Amino acid sequence: MKFTRWTPPLLLLIVLVLCILMLSYPQASWIAGTRGLGIWWNVLFPSLFPFFVISEVMLGFGIVHFLGKLLDPLMKPLFRIPGSGGFVAAMGFASGYPVSAKLATKLREQGLVSRVEGERLVAFSTSSDPIFLIGAVSVGFFGDPKLAGILAVAHYGSAIFVGICMRFYGGSNETPQQTMKQKSDKSKAKSDARSFSLRAAVKAMHDARVADGRGLGELLQQAITSSLQLMAVVGGLVVFFSVILEVLTVSNAMSILYHGIRLLLHVLSLPPELAEPFVGGLFEVTLGAKAAAAPAGVPLVFKAAAAxxxxxxxxLSVHAQxxxxxxxADLRYLPFLFARILHSVVSTIFVFLLWEPLGIHLPAFIPSFLLTRSDSAWSLWPDLLTVSLIIISSMLIVSLLIRIIHLMIFRR
Structure with missing residues (x-):
């Protein structure tokens, strides 16, 4: 992102204004800071840290390469991403933001994806984890398990839709080397699908493990160190945005933004009472989702669409993370921003389209442990691993079916 000559003075002015607000409202700043720290320690740290460590260990042992070989028939034609991106997508959907961004940069560092492929991957695989979406939002905030199905289908279905749209991104921006690689990949697509086998996947895992060369102790130590560094950054950003949102609220500096959102909602024929959830969600997803369930007198479908x-x-807290x-890495932020806007709009439309036909039927198919609300994720991260295994297994089955169909067609 390029900066103009006006950027430093503008940033300095913003920082000074924020400092003045924090000094003017010290108690509110302290309460918001402790609340943000509690969210980081009780929710984000236990749900993200194990995934970061386990994912890096799996990369070092070549397990990601193994899964990537098996997921090529699914990921390449659908999203124009190598099969290793399927592991990132599964972990991202299961554990929530910002896991997929972390793993995508790891794939980029190892040369498993190109720059554009990495940007496509981050764009559609960054999502909420199902335990938060179903357990915290549907059951905890709304107190209605019936919302779980419609929110899950709208959120993850629209994420897949965004991924399909993003496959058309970056076709003309590849380097000559990447273009040659794409042509080579296309020429080998049929043979890759036919030669797809567990033996090839095991060989890819073995080659990756030999190339890495680190012992288990060194690999685990480096995984923990890098994961702790990232968690410190995530925690700092969560606390920062929690404080900023609070001081802007108590100082009435948000009144202009509230007024603008109300006018926009009126133009869109939406309840103006949803202005507070949208403003809160602009900065922090938990506050916004909780506020979406609060307005009295607003039809449930509108509150679900806002959520x-x-x-x-x-x-913006997740965006900053x-x-x-x-x-x-060399991955750019703007494709991610575009994807988040598209994801938000499409998921909202999905809620309205699917509300009548699916809204009351899908919860019966959701595992019971996802409907359990907990204020601390320390006891829930094993369930997140279970969700990851379910998603990866489902993707492997779909990939195998695609391979079988491919073979049946080309043998005729």
Missing amino acids: AFILSWGG VASILNG
Whole structure:
């Protein structure tokens, strides 16, 4: 992102204004800071840290390469992403933001994806985790398990839709080397699908393990160190945005934004009472989703649509986390921003389209442990791993079916 000569003075002015507000409202700043720290420690740290460590260990042992070989028939034609991106998508859908950004940068560092492929991957695989979406939002905030199915289908269905749309991104921006690689990949697509086998996947895992060369102790130590560093960045951003949102609220500086959102909602024929959830969700997803359930007298379908929009947008706190992670590689932030806007709009539309036919039927198919609300994720991260295994297994089955259908067609 390029900066103009006006950027430093503008940033300095914003920082000074924020400092003055924090000094003017010290108690509100302290309460908001402790609340943000509690969210980080009780929710984000236990749900994200194990995934970061386990994912890096799996990369070091070549397990990601193994899964990537098996997921090629699914990921390449659908999203124009190598099969290794399927592992990132599964972990991202299961554990929530910003896991997929972290893993995508790891794939980029190892040369498993190109720059454009990494940006496509981060764009559609950044999502809310199902335990938060179903257990916290549907059951905890709304107190209605019937919302779980419609929110899950709208959120994850629209994420897949965004991934399909993003496959058309970046076709003309590849380097000559990447273009040659794409042509080579296309020429080998048929043979790859036919030669797809567990033996090839095991060989890919073995080659990756030999190339890595680190022992288990060294690999685990480096995984824990890098994961702790990232969690510190995530925690700092969560606390920062929690404080900023609070001081802007108590100082009435948000009144202009509230007024603008109300006018926009009126133009769109939506309840103006949803202005507070949208403003809160603009900064932080948890506050916005909780506020979406609060307005009295607003039809449930509108509150569910607002929650879907907020969950898909993710909040500026998540955007800052992802941007800080992408900054460590050569992946750009703007494709991610475009995808978040598209994801938010499409998920909202999905809620309205699916409300009548699906809204009351889908919850019966949701595992019971996802409907359990908990204020702390320390006891829930094993369930997140279970969700990851379910998603990866489902993707492997679909990939195998695609391979079988491919073979049946080309043998005729």
